[in-house]
Amino acid sequence: MALALNSNILSLGEAFVTTPVPWGDQLVIAPVVLMLLGACVGMLFQAYPRVQGLNALVFTILLLFSTLLLFARVAEHGPIAMTMGRWLPPFGITFLANPFNTLLTSVTAFLALCLVIYGWADSDFQLRRYGFYPLFMILLAGVNGTFLTDDLFNLYVWFEVLLIASFGLLILGNSKIQLDGAVKYAFLNFLATTLFLISIGYLYGLVGALNFQDIGQALKEVPHSAPIETIFVLFVLAFAIKAAAFPVNFWLPASYHTPRIVVTALFAALVTKVGIYALLRISVLFMGQIDFSPTGFSLDSALGVLAIATMFSGVLGALAQSDLRRLFCYLIISGIGFMLAGLAIGNLQALTGVIVYMVTSMGTLPAIYIAGAVAGRCSGGFDLHRLGGMYGRAPFLSGLFFILALTLSGFPPFLGFWSKFLLLKAALEAHFPVLAASLLVSSFLTILAVMRVWSYVFWRAAPTAVEGDGALPFDDSYSCSATPRLSGWEGVCILGPLLALSIFLIAFSFFPNFLLESASKAALELLSPEAVLQMGGISL
Amino acid sequence: MQIEVGLVVLIALFFSGAFYLLLAPQLIRIILGVTILGNAVNLLIFTAGRLTREVPPIIPEGFTLPQEATANPLPQALVLTAIVISFSFFVFLFVLVMRSYQELGTDESGEMRISEPESVPLPPLDY
Numbered sequence: 001m002a003l004a005l006n007s008n009i010l011s012l013g014e015a016f017v018t019t020p021v022p023w024g025d026q027l028v029i030a031p032v033v034l035m036l037l038g039a040c041v042g043m044l045f046q047a048y049p050r051v052q053g054l055n056a057l058v059f060t061i062l063l064l065f066s067t068l069l070l071f072a073r074v075a076e077h078g079p080i081a082m083t084m085g086r087w088l089p090p091f092g093i094t095f096l097a098n099p100f101n102t103l104l105t106s107v108t109a110f111l112a113l114c115l116v117i118y119g120w121a122d123s124d125f126q127l128r129r130y131g132f133y134p135l136f137m138i139l140l141a142g143v144n145g146t147f148l149t150d151d152l153f154n155l156y157v158w159f160e161v162l163l164i165a166s167f168g169l170l171i172l173g174n175s176k177i178q179l180d181g182a183v184k185y186a187f188l189n190f191l192a193t194t195l196f197l198i199s200i201g202y203l204y205g206l207v208g209a210l211n212f213q214d215i216g217q218a219l220k221e222v223p224h225s226a227p228i229e230t231i232f233v234l235f236v237l238a239f240a241i242k243a244a245a246f247p248v249n250f251w252l253p254a255s256y257h258t259p260r261i262v263v264t265a266l267f268a269a270l271v272t273k274v275g276i277y278a279l280l281r282i283s284v285l286f287m288g289q290i291d292f293s294p295t296g297f298s299l300d301s302a303l304g305v306l307a308i309a310t311m312f313s314g315v316l317g318a319l320a321q322s323d324l325r326r327l328f329c330y331l332i333i334s335g336i337g338f339m340l341a342g343l344a345i346g347n348l349q350a351l352t353g354v355i356v357y358m359v360t361s362m363g364t365l366p367a368i369y370i371a372g373a374v375a376g377r378c379s380g381g382f383d384l385h386r387l388g389g390m391y392g393r394a395p396f397l398s399g400l401f402f403i404l405a406l407t408l409s410g411f412p413p414f415l416g417f418w419s420k421f422l423l424l425k426a427a428l429e430a431h432f433p434v435l436a437a438s439l440l441v442s443s444f445l446t447i448l449a450v451m452r453v454w455s456y457v458f459w460r461a462a463p464t465a466v467e468g469d470g471a472l473p474f475d476d477s478y479s480c481s482a483t484p485r486l487s488g489w490e491g492v493c494i495l496g497p498l499l500a501l502s503i504f505l506i507a508f509s510f511f512p513n514f515l516l517e518s519a520s521k522a523a524l525e526l527l528s529p530e531a532v533l534q535m536g537g538i539s540l
Numbered sequence: 541m542q543i544e545v546g547l548v549v550l551i552a553l554f555f556s557g558a559f560y561l562l563l564a565p566q567l568i569r570i571i572l573g574v575t576i577l578g579n580a581v582n583l584l585i586f587t588a589g590r591l592t593r594e595v596p597p598i599i600p601e602g603f604t605l606p607q608e609a610t611a612n613p614l615p616q617a618l619v620l621t622a623i624v625i626s627f628s629f630f631v632f633l634f635v636l637v638m639r640s641y642q643e644l645g646t647d648e649s650g651e652m653r654i655s656e657p658e659s660v661p662l663p664p665l666d667y
Contacts, residue, residue: 153618160625167632179640181655186636187570190629191562194574197581197622204615205588254656322663384663456664 028082028095030066035141042134049128056116056133064109071102096150100522114497121493122262139165152210169263181255188251192241199234219289232286243275246309257325261373265366276339303344311337311442318449324382335361345426351523353422360415364408367501371401389462398458405450415509543591554580567637567647578626582619589615
């Protein structure tokens with residue numbers, strides 16, 4: 001960087017932004033600033049749980065408005081960049097709002113609003129006094145920062161913000177099972193971010209840049225002897241741990257079922273998606289520059305193997321679980337496999353499929369966790385042996401669960417179908433027959449897994465006596481487990497978010513054009529025109 | 541180039557020590573491994589920015605740029621950020637390990653099986 005200073009820039013004036021950012025473009029940082037501000041205000045009212053709930057509601061509504069405005073603005077005027085501290089991009093840190101990340105932040109804000117409202121029913125006052133809502137908003141600030149930043153080291157910093165908030169949320173409640181899960185989650189995720197930092201160090205040592213655009217330029221000029229393949233593999237390993245891809249996913253089923261359902265729903269929707277998002281950004285930078293041919297392996301087949309292993313380990317794990325929450329944990333992992341499959345194919349259509357899949361699962365997973373939580377709290381545990389009879393108690397909820405289960409498994413009229421259809425079509429057209437077959441078979445197994453949940457938990461009559469040999473011990477970790485009332489105020493807090501998420505999913509199922517167009521625009525932006533030409537349109 | 545070699549050897553030693561400790565079953569060793577790993581990474585970033593002998597970053601009068609190659613300030617800023625983050629993580633992990641030792645009565649990671657019970661019954665197979 002010192003050399004760059006000497007050679008390129010002759011006067012310091014050229015290194016500074018001299019025109020102020022227009023007011024409308026300040027929206028770029030609004031998703032982060034609003035959430036940090038909300039968290040601060042929440043901490044001031046630590047002793048007032050009701051105020052905290054309202055405060056979180058106000059700030060997430062503001063967040064939703066600002067992200068939607070930003071989405072509309074980017075759709076109208078194209079990407080908006082904002083550079084911090086007046087230094088021009090190679091030196092200053094840039095936030096860049098493009099169609100991809102504004103789509104993701106809008107969906108994030110929507111589901112955050114739903115979960116804040118659900119949190120009113122799921123978090124008791126003690127939990128709020130220990131900082132549930134501030135941590136929730138700090139996590140969202142981390143997620144939005146990760147989505148919006150255009151600087152690799154800044155991405156790392158937002159990852160850490162997200163991670164420390166997720167540690168806090170994971171141990172809220174302080175039960176034995178949470179501490180056990182948190183130890184595994186914390187150490188393995190910390191290792192992942194450290195690997196990410198190591199890769200940043202190596203990449204910086206090689207190209208001397210941290211801005212995404214600069215790295216992309218610099219990577220084109222590095223000599224062939226440079227070890228960029230090694231650096232790329234390190235990045236993939238780090239993000240694979242974050243995204244819970246197959247051989248490195250053991251932290252997820254060990255920890256995700258331990259906290260409150262509202263926390264699990266938030267993690268399921270966002271934390272692994274952030275890993276996939278970062279993996280997409282990094283892969284796009286490196287694609288076309290790396291060459292694995294001396295090893296006899298091509299990158300797309302390596303990623304394809306990873307995707308297939310993740311899909312099957314996830315869905316087979318789900319079939320073998322008797323705890324409802326852990327069953328859904330394994331379905332999260334299976335979904336990660338689908339997104340990795342799109343990345344392995346790597347063309348425009350496949351990436352569109354990945355983006356639609358991300359949006360779908362960001363909407364479906366929290367909703368399905370909420371519906372499962374109601375069933376679990378009615379039965380005093382999440383053991384499939386013990387659950388049952390929900391259709392008689394809550395027919396409306398059962399109907400919603402059925403639709404969500406079909407969406408998750410990709411059954412034709414619903415949104416999950418569109419993303420899987422795009423992925424499958426891309427796989428067949430780009431000649432990945434094994435990958436295409438795996439997509440179909442694992443979707444079929446997903447249908448089996450979710451329909452088994454439907455038939456045991458909702459459709460069959462409540463089991464009168466639990467057979468002694470098979471059942472899990474009674475689960476007392478869920479201290480908020482008084483039977484929820486699905487009427488009155490509590491019913492609104494539970495069914496309202498569930499209904500909102502379901503309407504969101506159903507609306508896009510029958511009118512998918514808007515989402516598909518936004519996603520394909522986002523994928524095009526991600527690949528960027530010259531990258532598309534270099535790739536020849538097919539593989540990574 | 542020559543200055544970096546010594547540091548590279550040191551970093552390799554740090555990494556091998558850290559990974560040896562991370563592979564241990566006891567949480568207290570893992571946490572020490574995490575600390576050493578953080579320091580190894582900090583040194584790595586510092587070295588990746590290239591090292592120079594002591595040159596004061598002073599710009600002579602009448603110039604806008606330093607006339608000699610001075611130390612690269614960016615890796616130092618990165619390391620500073622990374623130190624702060626890894627220290628806060630270390631503190632959190634230390635308290636987490638202590639609390640889980642108090643609650644679970646063990647610091648062997650292999651014996652911590654509450655969230656993942658060893659013998660999980662099969663899901664119901666009949667309807």
